[in-house]
Amino acid sequence: SQTIHQWPATLVQPVGSPLSLECTVEGTSNPNLYWYRQAAGRGLQLLFYSVGIGQISSEVPQNLSASRPQDRQFILSSKKLLLSDSGFYLCAWALGATDTQYFGPGTRLTVL
Amino acid sequence: QQQVKQSPQSLIVQKGGIPIINCAYENTAFDYFPWYQQFPGKGPALLIAIRPDVSEKKEGRFTISFNKSAKQFSLHIMDSQPGDSATYFCAASSGGATNKLIFGTGTLLAVQP
Numbered sequence: 001s002q003t004i005h006q007w008p009a010t011l012v013q014p015v016g017s018p019l020s021l022e023c024t025v026e027g028t029s030n031p032n033l034y035w036y037r038q039a040a041g042r043g044l045q046l047l048f049y050s051v052g053i054g055q056i057s058s059e060v061p062q063n064l065s066a067s068r069p070q071d072r073q074f075i076l077s078s079k080k081l082l083l084s085d086s087g088f089y090l091c092a093w094a095l096g097a098t099d100t101q102y103f104g105p106g107t108r109l110t111v112l
Numbered sequence: 113q114q115q116v117k118q119s120p121q122s123l124i125v126q127k128g129g130i131p132i133i134n135c136a137y138e139n140t141a142f143d144y145f146p147w148y149q150q151f152p153g154k155g156p157a158l159l160i161a162i163r164p165d166v167s168e169k170k171e172g173r174f175t176i177s178f179n180k181s182a183k184q185f186s187l188h189i190m191d192s193q194p195g196d197s198a199t200y201f202c203a204a205s206s207g208g209a210t211n212k213l214i215f216g217t218g219t220l221l222a223v224q225p
Contacts, residue, residue, distance in 0.1 A: 043201065049212065090155050096209060099211050101146075
């Protein structure tokens with residue numbers, strides 16, 4: 001069966017510091033991968049998606065970037081965090097020929 | 113046209129009641145409509161999904177009703193329980209290689225014992 005992992009689970013970072021969040025998927029090959037951000041009490045905002053290694057599409061201009069160095073690894077990064085980057089970051093995967101997305105457990109990021 | 117509008121924003125029902133959450137869309141290219149359930153501090157989990165070729169789908173106590181002509185769909189939770197208290201998101205997708213989902217803004221459901 002497929003499993004999606006995210007780490008760290010929680011993170012507190014000062015403004016201006018770098019960020020690296022990691023997501024990995026097990027039990028499948030060539031998945032579509034997604035990064036979402038969820039502000040407190042709000043909906044899910046799609047940040048990036050990837051249909052293959054090295055292929056990244058950005059949905060919203062922002063202070064963040066994403067990379068996919070391996071088939072089942074998706075990384076969300078920032079060179080300098082802003083207060084507005086605080087939120088709950090969710091990674092999701094889907095098989096290319098299907099529509100269902102499966103979410104990871106999330107990373108709670110607080111920027112102080 | 114890419115939006116999915118969800119209502120109500122929050123809902124309180126008594127145990128055993130039938131909460132109903134509604135969603136509406138404009139893009140007629142959407143052909144997949146899932147509902148996700150999210151507990152605090154957790155990632156959303158797929159609850160049930162429907163495609164436009166059927167008007168209703170049931171899985172346990174959860175039912176999706178779909179009205180293609182009105183471009184609306186809704187989630188009904190039969191015999192609701194306190195354990196159903198969570199945030200519910202509807203979503204829509206037009207498929208394709210990217211499987212991008214457009215999410216509603218969420219409904220916070222509280223089921224009182």
